[in-house]
Amino acid sequence: MLAENPASDVAAAPVVPHRQMIAILDFGSQYSELIARRIRETQVYSEILPYHTTAEQLRSWQPQGIILSGGPNSVYDRGAPQCDPAIWQMGIPILGVCYGMQLMVQQLGGKVVRSALGEYGKAALHIDDPTDLLTNVEHGTTMWMSHGDSVVQLPEGFAILAHTENCPCAAIAHHERNLYGVQFHPEVVHSQGGMALIRNFVYHICGCEPTWTTATFVEEAVSEMRAKVGDKRVLLALSGGVDSSTLAFLLHRAIGTQLTCVFIDQGFMRKLEPERLVKLFHEQFHIPVEYVNARERFLTAIEGVTDPEEKRRVIGHEFIRVFENESKRLGPFDYLAQGTLYPDVIESAGGAIDPQTGERVAVKIKSHHNVGGLPKDLQFKLIEPLRRLFKDEVRRVARALKLPDEIVQRQPFPGPGLAIRIIGEVTPERLDILREADLIVRQEINRHGLYHQLWQSFAVLLPVRSVGVMGDKRTYAYPIVLRFVTSEDGMTADWARVPYEFLELVANRIVNEVPGVNRVVYDVTSKPPGTIEWE
Incomplete structure (x- = not known):
């Protein structure tokens, strides 16, 4: 069952302890939640737990596998987060991702140092051992790198599975102990062979069945x-x-x-x-x-x-x-x-x-x-x-x-409603203006068959006024911002490339039909660096 405690709390035993699940120890990576999402896409349950969860606590969960997430720290930093060393003796398959792999290497006797060349973005993965973790992962496939440290000495019993041009130890394994590590992030969409690797770990190495339905x-x-x-x-x-x-x-x-x-x-x-x-x-x-x-x-x-x-x-x-x-x-x-x-x-x-x-x-x-x-x-x-x-x-x-x-299929709508789509103070006048502009947006999005193609589409009212000309007269009115984004889960989002003709139609209707508005602009900011909502 779903635990009710936040991810930062010490893990309590699950309500249904027999459920097959993968435990994710969170070291503060921006991608920890994405790892959980990818595991669930294999129809296997995953739960994010704090990195200091002990081996004893993990046993109460009875996970089929453990994943150590990435993180912003270096393993050799003073006070860098460490996992319970006893987890290496649990006999459970473990996959370390980025920082998680480096931590595995360090705690088991290997060596991690600052790289002469960092590696950020896409990199071609050259496979040296196409078995186990890398079964059906194509040689030369693109993986997403984001690291400034590198493994320079493997612990005893480990072997290299893959490398990149700048990273000799891009994937490693101790086959007998079912310990694996990857320097890249298989969970991100840019890693073309990422889901194949994740399925290998979940199904073939951990022996999970797709029962999380x-x-x-x-x-x-x-x-x-x-x-x-x-x-x-x-x-x-x-x-x-x-x-x-x-x-x-x-x-x-x-x-x-x-x-x-x-x-x-x-x-x-x-x-x-x-x-x-x-x-x-x-x-x-x-x-x-x-x-x-x-x-x-x-x-x-x-x-x-x-x-x-x-x-x-x-x-x-x-x-x-x-x-x-x-x-x-x-x-x-x-x-x-x-x-x-x-x-x-x-x-x-x-x-x-x-x-x-x-x-x-x-x-x-x-x-x-x-x-x-x-x-x-x-x-x-x-x-x-x-x-x-x-x-x-x-x-x-x-x-x-x-x-x-x-x-x-209803697009997400924030709990505070239009109050956070009016920047600054909320007044009855501004609410009336935004409601009418929002209605036009919804009407045209539906009329043009775009509603289900967009994660969210809405209008924002800015608390400033600008000069305009309407009917040969000077106006001094509010601007409306149009915000249309695409996304899979709201964690990240991209601005939608809707046709210019459509934007022109919506803008014309808002300016002509909504009193108090004389200007319409389009937000072309992705998340990150922005958020979907303005407030």
Whole structure:
């Protein structure tokens, strides 16, 4: 089952200890989550654990294999993160990736030094031993490198499997002990033979079977929620997105009438969405929804707030307080259900590993309203069965539960809604302007068949005004930013290359039909360095 503790917590034993799984020890790599995603694409469960998880703790998980992630440190640095040396004696196949490989070499008696030439980007992999880990990986295939250190002396019993022009030890193995290491990153999309290597490790070396399926997750999630909730009642924060809607269906299947869905209209939804959502759940899904109009409360709460992090915090705080009020009216309730996903947890938790504490340093990209805005005196117990799933996995669950395509394929919409698509202070006037511009974007994206080709497509209102000319008169009005991106899971994204004629059409409609706007621009920034949302 999915563990409820964040990746930075010391791992607890899984609820279902017999599940085949691959444990990933996280040394702070930006790609650790991507490793987990790639393992799950083989239909084998993976879980990210802190690098200081002990061999004894790992045994409670009974993993079929262990992967040591990359990381920003050098293994010879003072205080560099180390894994429990006892894991090498567990008899479990281990794959070290980049820093993970270097750590394996160092702890087992080899030597790692600073490279004369670093290696960053694409490199051709020349295979010296096409067996085991590199079976069916083509000679000369492209792999993604990102390292400034190199292995110069292998531990006893290890052999070189592959090299690149600048890296003599690009892949290594101790075949008898099932210990493997790669200097490159097979998990990234740029590594053309990466998935073949990962499948070799998961299936052939670890002996896993493809049992992590959507049907299995649904069955186990329902079972776990029933066991956890018992005869208690659950309050669900319903937003209408695929995450909360999927959670509503899961909970309704698990506990039936013990579930109460509450839709809080905070005033930051898109035009006509609150009405559509309530009608859809009542009439089509037969899941009752309590509608709460809290528009004035939220607008008052964020009045004058311009800092994006504070805006998210205030909105998240108000969400919880409104739910607490509603729970008293409708309750009592013991649990608050949230559609928190793995990327929410990752981005809110921050990135690098502190070598002194073993925890992730709190360098947050941004807080999510259902992760970073929870007050310390929260009166509910949280239930978040989706918090270990990526967005594409949630969509597969939604399809299995037979949710309609309009929800399954719905583009992600942030919990704080339009409030974080208005840069700076949120006012009723700016909300009205953005709603009309957003409606035009959605209409044209659908009309031109682009909706399902884009990860997200939306409008942003900037808090500045510029001079324009309309009808031979001078105008002084707001600009609208169009943001269209493509992505697989929201962790990274690229700006969409939509036709210029389409952009012209949308821009003309917004300028002509939305009072208060006289300029439209297009955002061509990828993630990274930007984020998908502006706030």
